[in-house]
Amino acid sequence: MSRPVVELRDVSKAFGPVQALREVSLRLVPGQVNCLAGENGAGKSTLIRVLTGALRRDGGVYEIDGRPVTAPTPAHLRAAGVQAVYQELSLLPHLSVAENLFMGRLPARNGVIARGRLRARARKALDEVGLTDVSPNTIVERLPAATRQLVEIAKVLTADSVKVIVFDEPTTALTETESQRLLEHIRRLRERGMAMLYVTHRLEEMFEIGDWVTVLRDGALSEEGPIGDYDEDRLITAMVGREISSLYPETRRHAGAPALRVWGLRRFENSPAIDLHVGSGEILGIGGLLGSGRSGLLLSVFGAAPVVSGELEIAGRRVKPSGPRTMMNAGVGLLTEDRKVLGLLPELSIRENVTIAALRAGSRRGLLPGREQVEEADRLLDSLRLRAGSYAQPVSTLSGGNQQKVLLARWLLTKPKVLMFDEPTKGIDVGAKGELYTIIGDLAAKGLGIIVVSSYLPELLGLADRILVLRDGAVAGELPGSATEEDVLHLASGTRGTQAPAAAEEPPPSPGGVSRDA
Numbered sequence: 049m050s051r052p053v054v055e056l057r058d059v060s061k062a063f064g065p066v067q068a069l070r071e072v073s074l075r076l077v078p079g080q081v082n083c084l085a086g087e088n089g090a091g092k093s094t095l096i097r098v099l100t101g102a103l104r105r106d107g108g109v110y111e112i113d114g115r116p117v118t119a120p121t122p123a124h125l126r127a128a129g130v131q132a133v134y135q136e137l138s139l140l141p142h143l144s145v146a147e148n149l150f151m152g153r154l155p156a157r158n159g160v161i162a163r164g165r166l167r168a169r170a171r172k173a174l175d176e177v178g179l180t181d182v183s184p185n186t187i188v189e190r191l192p193a194a195t196r197q198l199v200e201i202a203k204v205l206t207a208d209s210v211k212v213i214v215f216d217e218p219t220t221a222l223t224e225t226e227s228q229r230l231l232e233h234i235r236r237l238r239e240r241g242m243a244m245l246y247v248t249h250r251l252e253e254m255f256e257i258g259d260w261v262t263v264l265r266d267g268a269l270s271e272e273g274p275i276g277d278y279d280e281d282r283l284i285t286a287m288v289g290r291e292i293s294s295l296y297p298e299t300r301r302h303a304g305a306p307a308l309r310v311w312g313l314r315r316f317e318n319s320p321a322i323d324l325h326v327g328s329g330e331i332l333g334i335g336g337l338l339g340s341g342r343s344g345l346l347l348s349v350f351g352a353a354p355v356v357s358g359e360l361e362i363a364g365r366r367v368k369p370s371g372p373r374t375m376m377n378a379g380v381g382l383l384t385e386d387r388k389v390l391g392l393l394p395e396l397s398i399r400e401n402v403t404i405a406a407l408r409a410g411s412r413r414g415l416l417p418g419r420e421q422v423e424e425a426d427r428l429l430d431s432l433r434l435r436a437g438s439y440a441q442p443v444s445t446l447s448g449g450n451q452q453k454v455l456l457a458r459w460l461l462t463k464p465k466v467l468m469f470d471e472p473t474k475g476i477d478v479g480a481k482g483e484l485y486t487i488i489g490d491l492a493a494k495g496l497g498i499i500v501v502s503s504y505l506p507e508l509l510g511l512a513d514r515i516l517v518l519r520d521g522a523v524a525g526e527l528p529g530s531a532t533e534e535d536v537l538h539l540a541s542g543t544r545g546t547q548a549p550a551a552a553e554e555p556p557p558s559p560g561g562v563s564r565d566a
Contacts, residue, residue: 050077051114053211053243054099054130059108061094068094070268071108076212076243081234083254083275084247086264086287087480089435089447092247095264096214099245100132101125112211129211131204133218139188139196139203146170146184149203173202177233194226201233213237214245219253220475224503231257249475251280263287284478296510297489303327303513306361307497308349308380308466313358315341315348320522321358326466326497328363331488333512333529334501336540341521342501343385346468350382351375363465376405381459383452385471385501391455394444398436399425401443402457421461428457432487449480456487467491468499473507485511505533 052075061069069091076082086092097103098110101122110117112128120128139148146166147154155165170184177198188196197218204213215234219227234257237244246257254261258275263286270286278286304327311323322345326332336342347353349360351369360367367378384391393401402425429439432453436446443454452472459467469488473481488511492498502508508515515527517539525539 050079052077052111053113055109055111056095056099057109057111059095059098059110060106061098061103062106068267069098069105072264072267072269074099074245074262076245077260078211078241078243079238080259081238081244081246081257082260082262083258084245084262084264085254085283086270087447087478089266090264090287091267092264093216094267096132096216096245096247099125099214100130126207129207129209130214131207131210131212132214132216133197133200133204134216139200141187141189143188144184145174145182145186145188145191145199148188148199149173149184149206153206169206173206174199176205177202178229192226194222194229197222197226197230198233210242212243212245214247216247217249217475218246219248219250227253249478251283251478254283255280265289287478296485296507301329301331301492301513303330304495305364307363308499309359309361310349311359313345313348313360314356315344315353315521317356319356320520322518322521322523324516324523326499328465328495328497329492330514331492331498331500331512333508333515334499334518335505335508335515335536336518336524338503340518340540342518343470344521345518346382346470346499346501349375350380350468352382376462376464379463379465380468381462381464381466382468383455383459383470383472385474392443392451394442396443397440398429398434398443398446398454399439401454402429402461405458405462425457425461428460429453432457433483447480448475449484452476452480452484453487464496466497466499468501470501471503472500473502473504481507505536508536509533 054076056072056074058071058073059069060067060071072091072095074082074095084092084095094103098105101120101124104119110120112130117125117128140151143151146169149170150166155162155169167184174180174182174184179195179198179202182191182195182199188199191199201213204210218230222230231253234244234246238259246254248254255275260272261275261278261283262272263270263283265287270289306325307328309325313322314320324332334342334345344353348355351371351374360369362378362380365378367375369375369378372382393404396404399422403421426439434453434457435450443451446454472488473484476484488498488500500508500511502511509529509531513529515529515531515536517524517527517536519540519542524542527535527539
């Protein structure tokens with residue numbers, strides 16, 4: 049192996065009584081992508097923060113080009129060539145691309161920004177990452193997510209003497225096509241001799257882009273080696289300390305009476321009408337490409353987005369949703385894709401986040417949760433095996449998988465008949481995914497109607513009994529859970545392929561009914 053640009057040896061870090069890192073070593077070598085793997089809580093984020101100078105290590109050695117670094121700061125390490133591209137970008141949305149690229153280093157003459165020189169430098173930086181069609185004058189907030197991610201990389205590359213780039217979950221918010229574009233650029237950086245640390249929950253990306261893998265478990269180095277020595281099973285075992293024979297519930301369920309029926313739902317004027325149903329004890333998957341209307345459909349069913357017309361029944365009872373509160377009272381829960389923005393209240397405790405949706409039903413005057421409600425919330429959290437020191441701690445301190453459990457406990461406290469999951473495992477590690485899949489299967493076994501929207505086809509096929517595929521806001525077709533990824537993609541894209549398997553017939557809608565307004 050080549051001499052490392054950056055090397056950490058026996059690095060430790062503790063937060064009070066919690067030992068986040070225990071004698072962890074890491075080598076970053078020129079022309080190599082080192083994939084950092086591990087469950088949430090394994091120590092990945094702490095190690096990245098030590099590497100970038102955001103945290104001071106308690107012990108161990110930090111070297112750059114063989115020279116020890118004693119008390120590094122982020123500015124010191126950036127100057128030494130250690131740069132990072134984070135999942136939550138550092139770009140300023142209301143400024144131009146050029147201004148973002150050279151913020152703090154704007155070319156000036158007599159105290160006035162030299163706009164011509166700024167545009168020329170920005171043009172060169174954008175061309176370097178393949179953004180030849182992006183104007184330096186474009187305001188950042190007008191760019192799509194993938195383009196903003198590449199602008200962030202261009203910003204990193206404009207720094208002097210870049211030696212190491214840390215990529216922290218760079219594809220979480222990207223589509224498959226956008227992700228491939230980003231990975232292709234990382235390959236070009238590798239060919240130029242860049243040393244890179246790549247962090248992702250997507251195992252397939254590790255095998256596609258990685259040269260070396262470093263696995264953390266419980267704050268310690270589990271194992272490391274060339275990525276070619278691993279397959280998914282061995283990597284998962286190294287991460288979670290146990291074999292996961294099957295991530296998905298194996299039992300195929302039989303749907304009972306309809307828990308939810310929707311027919312003739314139009315989200316906008318002249319938009320296609322959507323019919324769907326999910327039975328009690330059934331998992332309905334909803335697939336489709338980005339922009340097909342999957343998330344919007346869930347928001348409309350939940351009453352959080354307006355509709356022009358349509359009918360809706362929950363457990364045989366006609367419901368006219370006037371908002372999320374009405375739908376929640378009728379027995380519908382929604383776990384949104386962006387749990388941090390649309391789901392969790394980060395300043396509140398775990399317990400408060402669970403009880404807030406059921407305050408009116410279980411509290412005096414709807415102000416504070418009652419004792420019985422708090423006890424039931426704690427029992428639900430216990431049953432979901434939430435990993436936390438105390439249910440009174442802020443929910444923001446939890447890992448992604450545990451935050452999803454908090455949201456699930458919130459809805460279970462409302463006694464729902466139907467639960468809808470939008471991208472349920474986004475940003476969640478493989479061990480937590482297995483737990484969540486088991487929980488979803490158990491909820492269906494208890495008679496709940498489950499709807500799952502997922503962009504990850506193995507997840508959709510592994511969980512669902514039936515799959516509804518959307519294309520351009522309309523139902524392109526329906527498939528059984530035994531369908532293949534190719535079947536789903538053919539329907540989602542409108543291309544012709546093998547004949548899709550026949551799907552179960554939808555029960556006829558209830559007679560009568562009046563169209564409802566948004």
